[in-house]
Amino acid sequence: MIDILAAMVLSGAAASADDIEIKELSSDFYNLELATFKKKLPIRDRHERQAERVAKQANCKLPTDIGWVHARVDVALEVSSDGRVTKVVPVDTGCRELEAYVIAHLTKYAGHNGAVKRTGDQKWYRQAITFRWPE
Incomplete structure (x- = not known):
């Protein structure tokens, strides 16, 4: 059921940072299983600094x-x-450029075989990346 709903809601979205189409996800998104990465996904200071530069350059209004x-x-x-x-x-999130940065980051670090532990025949998972920097 969730696979069908997710496919309908998420259809048309591309994995490329250059060509993304963001659809508003339904509340069922939060019922998806949390993705477990086999190797810790790197979010280092340099990634936060890059996210900050991207968000500031795009003049994004993010919570403080x-x-x-x-x-x-x-x-x-x-x-x-x-x-x-x-x-x-x-x-x-209201900051499309930051979303594109996250897509590129996840595609780079989790776009190889065995990056995510799958359970059963489930195809869609959820995850979140958080960044923070001084105002």
Whole structure:
């Protein structure tokens, strides 16, 4: 059921950062199983600095709290039978450029065989990447 719903909701979204089409995801998105990466996904200082540059250059309005900007990008991941991320679809954050950066990051680090542990015949998973930087 979720596979069919996810496919309908997420259809048309491309995994490429150059050609993304963001669809508003339904509340069923949060019922998807959390993706488990076999190897820790790197989010280092340089990734946060790059996310900050991308968001500032795009003049994105992101939530702040006590002098810090908090950027969270929730994504739906289509995972192939061999554990490779084949499609990344972000939930709309209002900062399309940051979403494109997250798509490129996930595609680079999880776009190889065995990157994600699959359970059963489930095809769609969810995950989130968070960044923060001083205001």
